[in-house]
Each structure stands twice: as structure tokens, then as C-alpha cells.
Amino acid sequence: MECKLAVSMMHDYLDDDLPGQQQRELKEHLLSCTDCRVKFKELEQTDMLMFSLMHHNPVASEDLVDRIMNSIPKSKKERGFVTWIKRHPALTAASLFLVVMLMSTVTLGNSDRQLVVRGSDLDQVVIKGDTVIVPSGKVISGDLTVENGKTQVFGEVNGNVTVIDGSLYQASTAHISGQVKSIDQAVSWIWYKVTNMFSEVAYR
């Protein structure tokens, strides 16, 4: 056997990777070759020394575990939320849009809390505090729109009555020839604004 092959077999032997038959061949060679015998002894010692280091564990600082546990993100729920967002970008964008829309309408609605009365024939209308009254016997020709107030109709309206964020009371004597609309939800309020905007644009 050549010494070069023997050395390769020595390494395989140390890696537990040498079949029995070849182990016997190697042993035969070692018995006859002094150089290889010395080399094998050195390799074996190196191997054993290296393995012995396994049992000399250097000790890490005692607070290492605490440091690790402190460095990982605290809330797992937050993590779940973040991954959800990453997985559903379209839904996230849509819901974010909705939130922004709602926020703006709520703030818009809130900033706009004062009583607004619109109509073509407001002379006949009586306003007391936040209450808009169409007295009995009076006739209003045209539409009437009341925002943020109570509306009480005793007389006649020849047009539409629209009540936004308020209440509408119709007495038995009341007569409204057009449509009666009552809008008090933020979403329908937007809808009203949007359709109004479109019709305004269309009629201009």
C-alpha cells in the first residue's frame, strides 16, 4: 500500500468512515511502515485533543438569557398583525382608505355642527334655537334643507324636505308635495354630498 493512500485511510478511520476490510489493510500497513505509524499516532492525538475541548465550555455571561429575551419583540400579537398586513396588502390599503375617509367625514361633520337652513322661500320659516318650524297655514314654495337641527312641519311645503343629522316632525296638518329625506349617518351623509356634487356638476 502506498503511504499516500494510507494517510487518506487514516483520516477516514478517524471520521468513522472506513469499512472493516480497509481497516485491516491499514493496520497491516502501519505495522510495516514506521513513518505512517508516527503520523497516525499524531493524527489520533490531535483528534483526541480536539474532542477533549468539547468539554471545556467557556461560560457566557449570566445575564445573556435575559438580554436575549429582552431583545426579542415583546408582543406576539403585534407580530401577527404585522405579518397579516404583509400578506394582505390590498385589504390593508382598502381598509386604510376607509379609515381615512371615515376620519375625515367625522371631523368634517363635527366641525360643521351649526344649524344650516337652505331653501328658496325662507321668509315663511320660523327658527327658534335649533328648531326650524314651518308654521301651520304657511306655504313654502320650493325645497327645504335643514342641517344639524330639528324640523317641525305644520304647514305646507311644495318641494322636497331634506333633514341632515336632525329630526323631522310632521304634524297631521303638514303637507309635503316632494320627497322627504332624512339623513343622519356619516356614510349616507357622504353619499348625499357625493350625489349632490355630481348633480351640481351635471346641472352646471
Add this chain to the structure above:
Amino acid sequence: MENPEGRLTKLALKGDQRAFAELVELYKDKIYHLAYRMLNNRHEAEDIVQETFLRVYRNLDRYDDKQKFSTWIYRIGTNLCIDRLRKRKPTFSLDAEMNDQEGVDGYSLIPSDNVTPETELLLSETQRLIYEAIDSLPVKYRSVMILRYLQDLSLQEISDVMDIPVTTIKTRVHRGREFLRKKLGPKM
């Protein structure tokens, strides 16, 4: 059959911090040992341990429990060590004396490693020699030898950790061992 680490990772993924702490307890010393021998510096080794577990935590959902957990965490730790070594300043010989100052060499410029005199005493001459020999190994051999001996991994496991064919690992172990033998041989 599910391994215990697989069960712990699932619990940790559900938000069980204690399960994750258990994983840390199981592997912190092994990763620390690996990193300490790779980098030969306690502070850097602790950084690596911390970073390894942070990555494990962030990627818990990607852990495939058909794979051994140890293989996965060793891969993360080994790669972090190799990255850290690459980022270090270009190597120069520590033994070379500085031009301007007599008797001053590179060793005196390395910040001390907090090894107290007591632990230094406990470190036998032979151990010191082996550590020096390991440190002088080129990185690609050093990582393989540390996984082979200090962590007692099989050649196949090292191949899985390093993502390198097992035949290459075998060659590196042989060359690494030969290198160490030459370093240690005359002193044994």
C-alpha cells in the same frame, strides 16, 4: 415523529415566550461555544448568540420541522460568525513587530478579552496550544473543524449546516486535521 424543538418552536410561534426561553436555554451554550472559538472574543461571541436567537425568533414561521432544529440554528450561527470575520479589518500578522516601536507587536494592541488571571491559570498549556492552532486555521477550515469537534456533528450534519457537499466537508476535515497535526505535532 415530532422533535421536542419542533414542539417548542410551534408554541413560541403562538406567542409562548417560555417555550422560546426553553429553546434559548437548550442552545445558548452551544452557539456561544461555537462563536467564541470562531471569533476568539467573548463580547463578539455574546453578540453572535443574541443575534442568532433574534433571527431564530423572527424566522420561526420558516422553520421546517422535518429538518433538525440544531442544523438550522447552527447554520444561522455559523453564517453570522463567518460574516463577522469577513467584516473584520484585513488581516495582518500579529507577530510582526511595529516599525516605530521596539518590542511592540500586534498582540499588545488587541483589547483585553476579560480573561481573569484565575481562568488563565486553569487553561493548561496544551489547551492554549490547541486554541492557538484553531485560531490559525483559515476560516473555511476553522468553521468545519469547530462543528466537527466542539459540537460533535457528523460529516453529513456539517454538510447540511454549511450547505456544502459532504465530499467537500470530508476534504476540509482531512486538511484541517493535517494542519492541526503539523501545528501541534512537534509539541506533543
